[in-house]
Amino acid sequence: MVQCRSMVSRPGPASSTALVECVPNFSEGQRPEVMDAIQSAAESVHGAMVLDRHADAVHNRMVLTIAGSPGPVAEAAFRATARAATLIDLTSHRGVHPRIGATDVVPFVPLGTTDMQLCVELAVRVGRRIATELELPVYLYGEAARTPARRRLPDLRRGEFERLQADLPTNPHLVPDFGPARIGPAGATAVGARPPLIAYNVTLATSDLSIARKISRGIRESSGGLPAVQARAFRTADPNVVQVSMNLLDTRRTSMALVFERIREAAAQHGVDVLESELVGMAPAEALVEVVRQTLRFGQLDANAILETRLLENVLGR
Amino acid sequence: MVQCRSMVSRPGPASSTALVECVPNFSEGQRPEVMDAIQSAAESVHGAMVLDRHADAVHNRMVLTIAGSPGPVAEAAFRATARAATLIDLTSHRGVHPRIGATDVVPFVPLGTTDMQLCVELAVRVGRRIATELELPVYLYGEAARTPARRRLPDLRRGEFERLQADLPTNPHLVPDFGPARIGPAGATAVGARPPLIAYNVTLATSDLSIARKISRGIRESSGGLPAVQARAFRTADPNVVQVSMNLLDTRRTSMALVFERIREAAAQHGVDVLESELVGMAPAEALVEVVRQTLRFGQLDANAILETRLLENVLGR
Numbered sequence: 001m002v003q004c005r006s007m008v009s010r011p012g013p014a015s016s017t018a019l020v021e022c023v024p025n026f027s028e029g030q031r032p033e034v035m036d037a038i039q040s041a042a043e044s045v046h047g048a049m050v051l052d053r054h055a056d057a058v059h060n061r062m063v064l065t066i067a068g069s070p071g072p073v074a075e076a077a078f079r080a081t082a083r084a085a086t087l088i089d090l091t092s093h094r095g096v097h098p099r100i101g102a103t104d105v106v107p108f109v110p111l112g113t114t115d116m117q118l119c120v121e122l123a124v125r126v127g128r129r130i131a132t133e134l135e136l137p138v139y140l141y142g143e144a145a146r147t148p149a150r151r152r153l154p155d156l157r158r159g160e161f162e163r164l165q166a167d168l169p170t171n172p173h174l175v176p177d178f179g180p181a182r183i184g185p186a187g188a189t190a191v192g193a194r195p196p197l198i199a200y201n202v203t204l205a206t207s208d209l210s211i212a213r214k215i216s217r218g219i220r221e222s223s224g225g226l227p228a229v230q231a232r233a234f235r236t237a238d239p240n241v242v243q244v245s246m247n248l249l250d251t252r253r254t255s256m257a258l259v260f261e262r263i264r265e266a267a268a269q270h271g272v273d274v275l276e277s278e279l280v281g282m283a284p285a286e287a288l289v290e291v292v293r294q295t296l297r298f299g300q301l302d303a304n305a306i307l308e309t310r311l312l313e314n315v316l317g318r
Numbered sequence: 319m320v321q322c323r324s325m326v327s328r329p330g331p332a333s334s335t336a337l338v339e340c341v342p343n344f345s346e347g348q349r350p351e352v353m354d355a356i357q358s359a360a361e362s363v364h365g366a367m368v369l370d371r372h373a374d375a376v377h378n379r380m381v382l383t384i385a386g387s388p389g390p391v392a393e394a395a396f397r398a399t400a401r402a403a404t405l406i407d408l409t410s411h412r413g414v415h416p417r418i419g420a421t422d423v424v425p426f427v428p429l430g431t432t433d434m435q436l437c438v439e440l441a442v443r444v445g446r447r448i449a450t451e452l453e454l455p456v457y458l459y460g461e462a463a464r465t466p467a468r469r470r471l472p473d474l475r476r477g478e479f480e481r482l483q484a485d486l487p488t489n490p491h492l493v494p495d496f497g498p499a500r501i502g503p504a505g506a507t508a509v510g511a512r513p514p515l516i517a518y519n520v521t522l523a524t525s526d527l528s529i530a531r532k533i534s535r536g537i538r539e540s541s542g543g544l545p546a547v548q549a550r551a552f553r554t555a556d557p558n559v560v561q562v563s564m565n566l567l568d569t570r571r572t573s574m575a576l577v578f579e580r581i582r583e584a585a586a587q588h589g590v591d592v593l594e595s596e597l598v599g600m601a602p603a604e605a606l607v608e609v610v611r612q613t614l615r616f617g618q619l620d621a622n623a624i625l626e627t628r629l630l631e632n633v634l635g636r
Contacts, residue, residue, distance in 0.1 A: 019626065049632045051625070067629045111626060196625075260614045276617040282625040285603070292606050295613040296578045299594040303626070307369070307514075307600040308337065308429060311385045312630040314367045 017317035018118055019111035019309075021067045021196065021284070022077045025104045026084050027093050027187075029060045034087045039064060041083035047072030047316065052281070060095025061104075065282075067111065069316045070118060074126050077106050078133075085134050085186035090161045098157045100139075100164055101187030105153060106130075107142060108193045111284050112303045112313060119193035120144045127191035131179030134186070137168065138178040142192035146177060153190060161187045195228075195250040198287055199280035202244045202263045205273040209233055212242040215266045219244070219259060226254040226262065241275060251287040257294040285309050335635035336436055337429035337627075339385045339514065339602070340395045343422045344402045345411050345505075347378040352405045357382060359401035365390030365634065370599070378413025379422070383600075385429065387634045388436060392444050395424050396451075399444075403452050403504035408479045416475045418457075418482055419505030423471060424448075425460060426511045429602050430621045430631060437511035438462045445509035449497030452504070455486065456496040460510035464495060471508060479505045513546075513568040516605050517598035520562045520581050523591040527551055530560040533584045537562070537577060544572040544580065559593060569605040575612045603627050 024042075028034045035055055042064055043050050052065035066076050081103040088102035106126065108119035123144035131138045145151040159167075164183050168174045175181050176188060204212055212233035217223045220231040228250035234243045244263055248254060256277075264274045285303040293301040303309045342360075346352045353373055360382055361368050370383035384394050399421040406420035424444065426437035441462035449456045463469040477485075482501050486492045493499050494506060522530055530551035535541045538549040546568035552561045562581055566572060574595075582592045603621040611619040621627045 019629075021625065049629055051628055051632065067625060068633070111629075256610075256614060274615060277614040277619075278617065279619065279623055282623055282628060285624050285626045288607060288610050288624060291614060292574075292609045296574060296595040296609060297592060299596065301595075301597065305597055305600055306603050306606060306624075306626070307339065307385065308603045308621070308624070308630050309626050310369055310600060311337075311367055311429075312626050312633065314369065315386070315630065315633055 017069045017313055018114040019067070019313060019316070020070050020073050020114060020119060020122065021065065021109040021111050022073050022106065023063060023065055023109065024077055024080055024106045025099075026062045026064075026080070026088065027060065027090065027095065027099045027102055027104055028084070028088050029055045029062050029095065030057050035062050037087060038062070038080050038083050042066055042076040042080040044079060045072045045076040048076035050076075056097075058095070059097040060093065061097050061099070070122055073108075074122050077108075078126055078129055081106065081130055081189065082134055085136065089185040090187040091165075091185050093161075098154075098160050099187070100157055100161050101136070101189045103130075103186075103189045105141075106189060106191045108191075109196050109284075110193075111196070112286070112309050116143055116193060116195070123191045123193045127189075128178050130189055130191065131176070135184075136179050136186055137164070137176035137181065137183060137188040139188060139190045140177045140192060141190045142194040144192045149173075150177075156190050164188055195252065196284040196287060198248040198251060198256065198283050200246045200248055200256055200259065201278040201280065202246075202260060203236070203241050203275040203278065204244065204263075204267050205240075205275045206242060206270070207240050208270075208272075209235060209242050211267070211270045211272055212244050214270075215263055216244050218266055219246075219262050226259065228253045229259060248287075251290055255290045255294055256287060257291045335387045335631055336432040337385070337631060337634070338388050338391050338432060338437060338440065339383065339427040339429050340391050340424065341381060341383055341427065342395055342398055342424045343417075344380045344382075344398070344406065345378065345408065345413065345417045345420055345422055346402070346406050347373045347380050347413065348375050353380050355405060356380070356398050356401050360384055360394040360398040362397060363390045363394040366394035368394075374415075376413070377415040378411065379415050379417070388440055391426075392440050395426075396444055396447055399424065399448055399507060400452055403454065407503040408505040409483075409503050411479075416472075416478050417505070418475055418479050419454070419507045420503075421448075421507045422475075422505075423459075424507060424509045426509075427514050427602075428511075429514070430604065430627050434461055434511060434513070441509045441511045445507075446496050448507055448509065449494070453502075454497050454504055455482070455494035455499065455501060455506040457506060457508045458495045458510060459508045460512040462510045467491075468495075474508050482506055513570065514602040514605060516566040516569060516574065516601050518564045518566055518574055518577065519596040519598065520564075520578060521554070521559050521593040521596065522562065522581075522585050523558075523593045524560060524585075524588070525558050526588075526590075527553060527560050529585070529588045529590055530562050532588075533581055534562050536584055537564075537580050544577065546571045547577060566605070569608055573608045573612060574605060575609045
C-alpha cells in the first residue's frame with residue numbers, strides 16, 4: 001500500500017459489545033394510546049433504541065424495531081410485553097393476522113458480527129422471565145425451538161389464541177416450554193431467535209406480470225428455488241414495470257447478490273432487463289457487506305470492517 | 319412484499335446526530351509515554367472514541383482514528399493537539415515522513431450520510447481555536463483550503479518545519495490562515511477536511527509483477543487513469559501472486575466496484591484472473607453501500623439504509 005502499511009497497530013478500546021435487534025409483534029394496531037404505552041415501555045430502557053414502529057389497523061397489529069446491546073434490548077422487550085399484557089385482551093381482539101397473544105411474537109436477531117447463539121440465550125432468558133413474572137405460557141421458536149414442530153411460526157400459531165383457549169389445558173402437544181398450561185386474556189407468547197429478515201424488491205422493465213410470476217416461482221424456496229427466499233410478483237404504480245418482491249429470511253444462506261443475479265439471468269431469458277433494486281426498510285450491515293464480499297471477491301469481509309459498526313460497538317460497550 | 323407492506327410507519331426517535339471521523343497525525347512514533355499521553359488526551363472526551371492507533375518508529379509518527387459526534391470529536395482533536403504541543407519539540411525531531419508540526423495534520427472526515435460542509439466548518443473552528451489558544455500557525459487544507467495552493471498536503475509541507483522556521487516571518491506565501499506568522503518548537507498544523515480514504519488491494523493470480531505494474535499505471539490518476547485513485551504494484555508473501563495496492567481518496571468519484579471491474583478487465587486482457595480483494599483497516603459504511611448500489615442497481619441507497627448506522631446516529635444523538 002501507498003502509505004503507512006508498515007506501521008504498528010494497537011487495538012482499539014477493549015470494551016465493545018454485541019449488537020442485537022428485537023422485533024416484537026403486538027396484537028394492537030388501532031388504539032394509538034395503547035400502542036404509545038407499549039412503545040414507551042420499550043423506550044424506558046437506557047441502551048435500547050426503538051428505531052421503528054409499524055402499525056396496521058386491518059391486521060390490528062403493531063411491530064416495534066428495538067436495537068442496542070443485548071441486556072438493554074432484552075429488558076425493553078420484557079417491559080413492552082408486560083405492558084401489552086395489561087392493555088390488550090385477546091378475548092375481544094379481531095384482526096386478519098394470525099396471533100396467539102397480546103405480545104404475539106418476540107424474535108431476537110443478531111446484528112453486526114454477533115452470534116446467533118447469543119440470541120438463542122436471550123430468547124430463553126426473556127421467555128423464562130415472561131413465564132415467571134407475567135405468568136404467561138411461552139413457546140420457544142425459530143433457532144431457539146426445542147422441537148422441530150415449534151420451529152416455524154405458522155405451525156405454532158395454527159388455530160391461534162382460540163385453539164389454545166380451548167385445548168391448552170388438555171392437549172399435551174400444546175404444553176408450553178415455560179409457564180402455566182392455561183390461558184388468560186393476554187394469551188401466549190412465542191419467543192425466539194432468527195436471522196435478520198430483509199425485504200428486497202427487484203423491478204423488471206416489462207409490463208408483463210406473468211414474467212415476474214415465473215421468475216418468482218423459480219427463485220422461492222417453497223417452489224424448489226433458493227433457500228430462505230419468499231417471493232411474489234406484483235404490479236407497481238408504474239404500469240410499464242413489474243416487481244419481484246421478496247423476503248430474504250437468511251442472507252447467509254442466500255445473499256442479495258445471488259438473488260439479484262438469478263433474477264437478472266431469468267429476466268434475460270425473457271429478453272427483459274432488470275431496472276433496479278429496492279430495499280423496504282433497513283438492512284443489517286452484514287447483509288450488505290456480504291454483497292460486497294461476493295461481488296468484489298473478498299477473501300474475508302464482515303461487518304467489523306465497517307467503521308460505523310466498530311464505533312457503535314465501542315459506544316454501546318462503554 | 320410478502321408481509322406488512324401496507325402498514326403505517328412512524329419515524330424513529332427525533333434525536334440523531336451527524337457522524338465524523340478525525341485522523342490526526344503526530345510527529346512522535348518512538349516514545350510510548352508521549353504517544354500514550356496524546357491518546358489519553360483524545361480519550362478524555364465523552365462521545366469521542368479512539369478506534370485505532372498506528373505508530374511507526376522510522377517515520378517517527380503516530381496516527382489516531384477518532385470517531386463520534388462532531389462536537390466531541392472536535393474537542394478530542396483539540397485536546398490531543400494541545401498535549402502534543404507541550405510534549406514534542408520539532409527542533410530535535412527526526413523521521414523520514416515529511417512534517418511541519420508536533421501535530422502535523424488534522425483531517426476531519428464525514429461518516430454515514432454526513433455532509434463534507436460540516437467537516438469544513440469543523441476544520442475552520444478547530445483551526446481557529448488551535449491558533450488562538452495554543453498560539454500556533456494553522457493552515458487550512460483539503461476541502462477546507464482557501465486557496466488552490468493549500469489544497470494538497472505535499473504542497474503545504476514542501477520544505478517542512480525547517481523551511482517554515484527559516485522563512486515564515488518574511489515570506490508572504492507562508493502566512494498562515496490563522497495564528498501567528500512565527501514558529502516555535504511545536505511548529506505549525508494543517509487542519510482540513512477530506513473524504514474517507516480507503517486502503518484497498520486486489521490480488522492477481524500471476525507471479526508476473528510487470529502485469530500488476532501495467533494495471534496500476536492504467537488505473538491511477540497520476541498516469542491519467544481513474545480520479546482519486548493512487549495505485550502501486552507489489553509482491554506479497556506468496557510468490558505465486560502479485561498485488562495492485564491502492565488508496566481510494568474519494569469513493570464517491572471512483573468506487574471500489576469500478577476499480578475492481580477495471581482491474582478485472584485489464585487482468586483478463588493478460589489472461590490473468592483476479593484472485594481476491596482485501597481491505598487494509600476499516601472502510602466507512604458509505605463506501606461499501608456504494609458497491610451494493612452499483613452492483614445490484616439500486617435506484618437509491620445510502621448508509622442510512624444500514625440498521626447499525628441508524629442505531630449509531632440515534633445512540634450518539636441522545
